[in-house]
Amino acid sequence: MLCYQRSLLGRGVLKSRIRVGASGRATLRCNAAPVSKEATARADHVALSELLDVAVLAAEKGAAVVRESLDRPRSISFKGTTDLVTETDKASEEAVLAVLRRHFPRHALLGEEGGVSGDTNSTYLWCVDPLDGTTNFAHSYPAFAVSVGVVRGGTPVAGCVVEFTGGPHAWATRTFAAHKGRPTTCNGKPVRVSEVSEVRRSLMVTGFGYEHDEAWSANMELFREYTDVCQGVRRLGAAAVDLCHLSMGLVDAYWEYRLKPWDMAAGVIIAQEAGATVTTMDGRPFSVFERSMLATNSRLHQQMLEGTGPKTRDLLERGVDLSPWLVPPGYDSTQQP
Structure with a gap:
């Protein structure tokens, strides 16, 4: 199956495809027109707090789309034999990407449904799952979320996840947020991993x-x-x-x-x-x-x-391929955060 998106961002024009073959293996394809190094450099110095603020805003926009679809009939299609995608996935991703493009038009974007867009020469790559747990969502099983993270190279530096909890007639959300050097919060309150040692x-x-x-x-x-x-x-x-x-x-x-x-x-x-x-x-x-x-x-x-x-x-x-994958063409995944 092909997921196709075309994005026009100033001088950066990028077409991308995610191809999923019969084996289920995913590959990325994209073609980007040149963007000036000067424009890219100006976009590559953003405070972590600003990145997080935008991640939260974008995730909340996507969550608002998902919230409107709860407990309603769903339009479902298939990426594979059992891998679902709904109209809500697509609408949520559009809402998330609109926020990211408005605030950071020179950053690279990687969405689960739409593929790659933006300037892959950028230091920053936004990774968007507009509806993580689509099958759960399709069955109203309360284990799905909107996820928006930004990486430098391959290292996450800021992110927000809006998790849906409760289930039919009792839906609620939890918003998790963090950036490098800032403790994680859930609905604004600090959280911490367990102390289990065995x-x-x-x-x-x-x-x-x-x-x-x-x-x-x-x-x-x-x-x-x-x-x-x-x-x-x-x-x-x-x-x-x-x-x-x-x-x-x-x-x-x-x-x-x-x-x-x-x-x-x-x-x-x-x-x-x-x-x-x-x-x-x-x-x-x-x-x-x-x-x-x-x-x-x-x-x-x-x-x-x-x-x-x-x-x-x-x-x-035994020769199983576990090498890095899905790196957008032109993006430097080796750069340090």
Whole structure:
């Protein structure tokens, strides 16, 4: 399937496509017209507080669109056999991107539904999941959110997640926000990861993608192994929600393969600024373009790596591709935050 968007931002004209093949593998394609280095430089010095303010504003705009669609008939289509997309996803993304373009017309944008737009020469890349947990939303299951994060290189520096809670006839929201060096808040109040230090005392969460490949099978093995030694492993189906739950101590560890930048960008900085440690599942430094993620309350991180590390290294030894992916063409994912 092709998701296509064209954006006209001053001199920066960029066309992008996300192609999802029969195997479920996603790739990005885009073509950008040149933007002057001077214009890009002027856009690449923004205070973290300003980035966060705009992330919150954008996420709240998207959440307002989602809120209007609650408990109403939905127009649903399919990206794959079971991977849903609704008109609400698209409308929410349009609302979010409108805010980002108004405030930062020279920044790069990466949306789950629309792909890449803006100036990929920018230091900043906004990663937008307009409705994380679409399947949950389609069934009115209260585990979905609007997620807006901004990264420099592959490192999240600010983000906001508006989580929907409660369920039919009792809907409510929680707004999580953080930027680098600023403690995470939930509805304006500071939150912190748990102090659980033993796996046997922990509650964990994971996720399974739509592609039933070798990484999926390895994760099923991890699911079984951890279920035997901890107090439970949950699977909500919304990465941003999982990371926010980690940030406030509801769960103690979260791992998953093949997440995408928009799944992680906001949630990771929210978890980190609440005290979480985030790496790849084999312990390497985290980037939103990596294909594995392990996030814990820090106390459990080394213990978790003893399980996720060998599984991940075994996948690599068998030739499974876990290299960085979905980097917008022209974007420098190696730059330091």
